[in-house]
Amino acid sequence: MLPKLKEVSNRFLSLIGPGRIVKERYDFKSIEQKWQAQWETKDIYSVPDFSDKPKYYCLEMFPYPSGKLHMGHVRNYSIGDVVARFKSMHGYHVLHPMGWDAFGLPAENAAIKHGGLHPAEWTRDNIDAMRSQLKQLGLSYDWNREVATCHPGYYKWTQWLFLELYKTGLAYKKKAAVNWCPSCATVLANEQVKEGECERCSTVVQRRELDQWFFKITDYADRLLADLKKLEGWPEKVKIMQENWIGRSEGSEIVFKAETGDEMKVFTTRPDTIYGVTYMVLAPEHPLVEKMIQGKPEAQQVREFVNQVRDLSELDRTSTEAEKIGLPTGAYCINPVNGEKVPVLVGNYVLMEYGTGAVMGVPAHDQRDFEFARKYGLPIRVVIQPKGQELQSETMTEAYTEDGLMVNSGHFDGTPNRQGITKVIKYLEENRWGSGQINYRLRDWLISRQRYWGAPIPMVYCDQCGIVPVPEEELPVTLPLDVELKQVGKNPLTECEDFMNTTCPQCGAKARRETDTMDTFMCSSWYYYRYTSPRDEENAWGKQQVEHWLPVDQYIGGVEHAILHLLYSRFFTKVFYDQGYCKNEEPFENLLTQGMVLKDGAKMSKSKGNVVSPEDIIARYGADTARMFILFAAPPERDLEWSDQGVEGCYRFLNRVWRLVAAVSESLQEVPSRPEGNLVGVNREMRRITHYTIKKVTEDISQRFNFNTAVSAVMELVNAMYQYKDVPASDRDPAVMREGIETILVLLAPFAPHVTEELWEGIGNTQSVHTQSWPQYDKDAIVEEEVTIVVQINGKVRDRMIIPAEMDPEAMKELVMGQPKVQELIEGKNVVKVIAVPKKLVNIVVK
């Protein structure tokens, strides 16, 4: 068979001169392979620790090595890559690293399910597979800085950080009712429970009393909240979510004396309603409950109720729908401000974890208390009266929660309740009955996990010395690899004698190791510090390196980490700051939360069968097309609807660029890329479009991350170049042509790194397109001499005119009013006003 004509011509063209003239066909596969190999050999993306250039730390959330890249990753990393390349073309010293959040349940579950493959091997294989997929995307990572959290050289420092927190009293062990996921066979932090279900497997979470390790993130609640204000580069949405999660509320703590003589503390945001208290409710787990009911006829009933509630899942327990049930304990306590005896109840809706686990009941001014009081026939007393109204407790249909004047409140009567809040607090403090208090919804971070594939908690239990930290020089506490994973719910560390048995670092006696491992969120809360000195064996990170690079200038990732990872990382950074390990108080200066990648309006998932694999797309169209599409289809923070036809369109566009360059490449050799002298006509217009595009793309990327409009601007430039190419050669300026072509390639380089590099070489350049400086637009070139303005009458477009761009408003009015067509349109009408906006419009208001 004869070779096809195209193949012949390709072969012929490529003989003319290596890298000098562009082949006819866009062969993405060989181009991408060629350049990936070259970039790797020349190590062009490796970054020294220090430089004279200004630094820029561009970071994307590192992935869990599941084994396969999904479109969400492609989106995340394509965005990051554009930012990193854009910044480095602007002369920044850019740190752009990648690594692996490599500890976690899937590895362990895979080992149990399929048998044979150890989590370490499974993880390693997955990392290898994903690394090669990332490389196929042509991302500009410095792979010399790669980290994996499951590597002993990394988790040594995770353990070291645990010890640091332990030293400062921020890591502690306590017995508490915790969230237990029966399917994952481990406890979970509050942040990992969504609507009462395990966020990873959606199993209903149970409550268990367990002795566990916590980090005192609550100590930092106020700073985590206050410093949100400093994060101007964060989306408002994420800041609000964190604010709500921290849940600060101001109020006061008030002590009620129980008849047993015990002090019962309550937290309230409404101390101004203290005189309206008609009962008290304790959480079923409240330590005073048992004492209250001693010897009371209610005792048996209350105990049964307490046991019932304790057995409920977190979901049932905290559901808003659940009926509010209260039981009298038979005991009473005294309201300190008026000496009144009020009954003490036990209620299922009172949570031991929030405030003091006791609530004062003010039914007249709290809707929930109101309903509760009506249900159980408890008295209602109005202590806040609205202006111009007289509330009667008997006739009220709902609680009055608005402002008013205090009544039935002793010497506070007549005080506006807002002022009353501070006055009552002062009064309580003077009498030592209570004090102003701030409460947070945020709870301490539970970091113990009853699973194998994680960083061991570096603690030892000694019968003599109690809990003893492993000395720093003995780190890492190595996770033993010779274990057998048989079933979920059995942590093999608890059966691994070699691991468990040790000696006490303090007294040398036989001792046991902690067998729980750390929450993987702990590993991922500091990895961006490690990137700055990834192979440092003496320290978690080099102080100089961290002071040079941190904070991260741009962080990019999914919004699903709005609370979890981002809050934990902020907490860690504040601890590091306090310990003098870094100078930044916040880890991430700017945050971009990218939207999801959808198909048919839904998140891609195996169960829905709507998954599009990046591998397939790369194989069919190449990485450049995949990247182009994902950046072009939607602005980054919005959800993106996958479209096969849209991908096709981007592929067509790159082909169009290819053909354009191929068609003119020969004529561009040895032509300067800066036109000389004064341009006129098509040449001036072509150059205007080129420079306008530079301006537009630069602003779209740097000011708003709108890659979609940046790409569309380049598309318009390409369209204009196609027109220009067909102008008779005698009227064309080859330098304008070359400048246009080079501009297209340079502006597109961060988006489609391979094809631009190939074409850049093809038009005779010897240096990589990726080491070029970002072009600057010429202010004079973008000036338009003439503009089309709109002529409006009463705001409706009636005509268009071409006028000199610099015409001032008065001249515009005069010109427009003098037009016969305008005169005709306004004939017989009264001109009230004429508005002229330079370069835009003239609006004539008539009656």
Place this chain on the structure above:
RNA sequence: GCCGAAGUGGCGGAAUCGGCAGACGCGCGCGACUCAAAAUCGCGUAUCUCCGGAUGUGUGGGUUCGACUCCCACCUUCGGCACCA
């Protein structure tokens, strides 16, 4: 229930500071090239129309010479939180 975001052609989206609504791309239609098809290139493409225009950015009001953009009320969708005292 509370907090937040979003609603624009057949579709993804654009309009950045209150000034031509629908850039760019997809899809569709027409034409050129071709024996033909694909690819490519070019043109057209919001709706209605009595061909003068009229209407149109979720709905209803308002501010303004002028509103996708600002204000008020509401509807829908999505996301977060949800007995937090």
